[in-house]
Amino acid sequence: MRKTFLWLLLWLSPLAYGQAQAQTTISLWNAHNPSSYLDDVLALFHQQNNNDVIKNNFLSEKLREEVLNQASTNSLPDVLYVPADFVGINQTLSASLVPDEWLSEQLDQRILASGQVDGLQYGIPLFQGNHLVLYYNKSLVTNPIASFEALSSQASDQLLSHAFPITWHYREMYWFVSFLGAFGGWPLEDDKVTLDTPAMVQALNYYRGLKDKGLVDPNCNHDCGVQRFIDGQSPYMINGDWTYQTLRDALGDKLGVALLPQAEAKPLVSMFSSYVLVFPDPDQDKLPALREFAKFMQGERAQQIVYQNGRLIPANLDALAGIEQLRDDNDLVIEKQMTLSRAMPNDKLMTIAWIAMQRGFNRFMDHGYTAEQTATMMQSLADAQINRAGLR
Structure with missing residues (x-):
């Protein structure tokens, strides 16, 4: 073109x-x-x-x-x-x-x-x-969590009374990439798509583990999560700076912002x-x-x-x-x-990486793929598209 x-x-x-x-x-x-x-x-x-x-x-x-x-x-x-x-x-x-x-x-x-x-x-x-932060409701939380492990073990009856203590757009890869970054991975390295890596496997398993523990609802999308947080149904939410004004208008002084929680003592790495x-x-x-x-x-x-x-x-x-x-x-x-x-990389390969990650992740969540199979599939999808587009 x-x-x-x-x-x-x-x-x-x-x-x-x-x-x-x-x-x-x-x-x-x-x-x-x-x-x-x-x-x-x-x-x-x-x-x-x-x-x-x-x-x-x-x-x-x-x-x-x-x-x-x-x-x-x-x-x-x-x-x-x-x-x-x-x-x-x-x-x-x-x-x-x-x-x-x-x-x-x-x-x-x-x-x-x-x-x-x-x-x-x-x-x-x-x-x-355009990056992610941790939002929390000050009327429900006194001291915001610094890790997901702290969230799992938090002893507040008021917090545990909520079906899902934290919410985010679980199935959207922009959120998942922060976990990939925590385990040392990234979608593009040295101008190459890098999805079939040990870091991807670790991130996928950890990510699904948070769902399996009942901490986050995997079927609640962006707008659903924002509404649950505003309504006080979830004390915490991971979301972008783009939602700050909406939350501020809704919650006023009850809105708190903290750094992203750690995963196994590893800081999440949001894209910006x-x-x-x-x-x-x-x-x-x-x-x-x-x-x-x-x-x-x-x-x-x-x-x-x-x-x-x-x-x-x-x-x-x-x-x-x-x-x-x-x-x-x-x-x-x-x-x-x-x-x-x-x-966030501006390379044309990033669009290919996003689509490959999303399709692989859907198989991981809905079709019983292991983390290892998912990482391999993501890379294969990306490589096939790169070849079709003549980008090698």
């Missing part, structure tokens, strides 16, 4: 930065939820620029596969707002290179790199983080990344509006809204400095956990 370069389109269109169009409608697919903060930013953009952004939310758990399916039929929107690892499949998405003049000088360079592949900029990051704006094969007539939109979303006012209404750490350093006095103890724990997290 051909690759489109924005700078080439700009060169071919002498009117691109000339006379402004009366109004342009931009289609945007959003994969970050909850996203009320994004609605607020888009409304302000419309007020200031007289352009409309029509947002559609991607709520599917099979996000990557669905986007790839849409890409194969040339049915992608003007803008994708997706996890940063999507830039690794820039060719499949016909993602355009982002011109330097579209980028704000105030962006944190470390976070800016999350939108790059081989030093080329395919995505514009809007915030930093950013969410980025990606421009698939842009319409030449929309370039002026897309440039306005890109610059606006990186601006200090929009970034402040991202923090104030979404509680997400801005990528704009000026905006970050401006919220210093607004951060509380929970905010500081979230930021500390990010420093202990590991960057």
Whole structure:
């Protein structure tokens, strides 16, 4: 699939930065939820620029596969707002290179790199983080756990009265990878998919053991877990910084944030990344509006809204400095956990690794595969796809 370069389109269109169009409608697919903060930013953009952004939310758990399916039929929107690892499949998405003049000088360079592949900029990051933390309900928990072993042995009658003392999106691989990291594994090492490893076997067995002990409900997805935690049905929840504002609104001062618990004295290793704006094969007539939109979303006012209404750490350093006095103890724990997290790879192989892990894990949970069989299957699935795609 051909690759489109924005700078080439700009060169071919002498009117691109000339006379402004009366109004342009931009289609945007959003994969970050909850996203009320994004609605607020888009409304302000419309007020200031007289352009409309029509947002559609991607709520599917099979996000990557669905986007790839849409890409194969040339049915992608003007803008994708997706996890940063999507830039690794820039060719499949016909993602355009982002011109330097579209980028704000105030962006944190470390976070800016999350939108790059081989030093080329395919995505514009809007915030930093996207990592997991441990949330706890202060009305149910006095001292938050530091390990899953402590959770198993905690003697609080009030805690043990709950059917599942902790909740998270058990079947989603973004959570599972934190356990893989604890046992010394990682989906990609040295530009290779590494799934058939002793660390994977250890992580799978430990992970299923938590389910077998009745600590976590394997059939409770993201939204189910959030609701159980808010309702006080589970005193603890592992979830991302993206849910912080929702939980804060619901629980107020009862909300606590702690570092991720350890597994067999090994710290969980969450991934961190950013969410980025990606421009698939842009319409030449929309370039002026897309440039306005890109610059606006990186601006200090929009970034402040991202923090104030979404509680997400801005990528704009000026905006970050401006919220210093607004951060509380929970905010500081979230930021500390990010420093202990590991960057999600942007390599195109990461998408293959995600899909292989998910399919193998489903066999592990539902079809009686051993951990060893599962690790072997995951690697085989990944290798087969790598060969088909000609990536070796």
